[in-house]
C-alpha cells in the first residue's frame with residue numbers, strides 16, 4: 001500500500017503511440033479532480049506533476065527518463081525517490097478505444113521498480129469505458145471511453 005499523502009511529486013507516464021493524437025487532457029482532468037486512478041490522492045494536497053511518454057515500444061526509455069528525473073530532483077531540490085510516485089495512464093493499463101493494454105506493461109513496471117520508484121496504475125476511468133469493457137464493445141472514439 002503506497003502512502004500517497006507522503007508523496008510530493010507525481011510522474012504520469014503515457015503511451016507514446018497514443019500521445020501522437022491525444023493531448024492527455026483526460027489524464028490531467030482526472031488528476032485535477034482526483035478521480036479514476038487518482039481517487040486515492042488527498043484532495044487538499046497540492047502535488048508537483050510531470051507528464052512523460054514511455055518513449056515508444058518497448059518502453060525502455062522510461063528507465064532513462066526517470067533516472068534522469070530522480071537525479072535532477074534530488075540534486076536541485078532534495079526531493080528523494082521516496083517522495084515520488086509514478087502513475088501509468090489508462091491507455092497503457094486498460095483495454096480501451098486505442099487498443100488492448102500495453103503488451104510491455106510488466107516490463108515497464110519492472111523498469112520503474114529498478115529505478116526505485118513506487119508505481120500505480122490508471123488515470124482516467126470513465127463509466128462508459130467500464131461498460132464497454134464489460135460488454136466487449138469499442139465503437140466510440142477518444143480516451144478512456146469518451147465520445
Ligand code: SF4
Nearest residue numbers: 022026027090091143
Ligand atoms: S489515458 Fe486518455 S488522456 Fe491519458 S494519455 Fe491515455 S488516451 Fe490520453
Ligand code: SF4
Nearest residue numbers: 015054057058059102
Ligand atoms: S510500450 Fe506500451 S505504452 Fe509504450 S508505446 Fe508501446 S504500447 Fe504504448
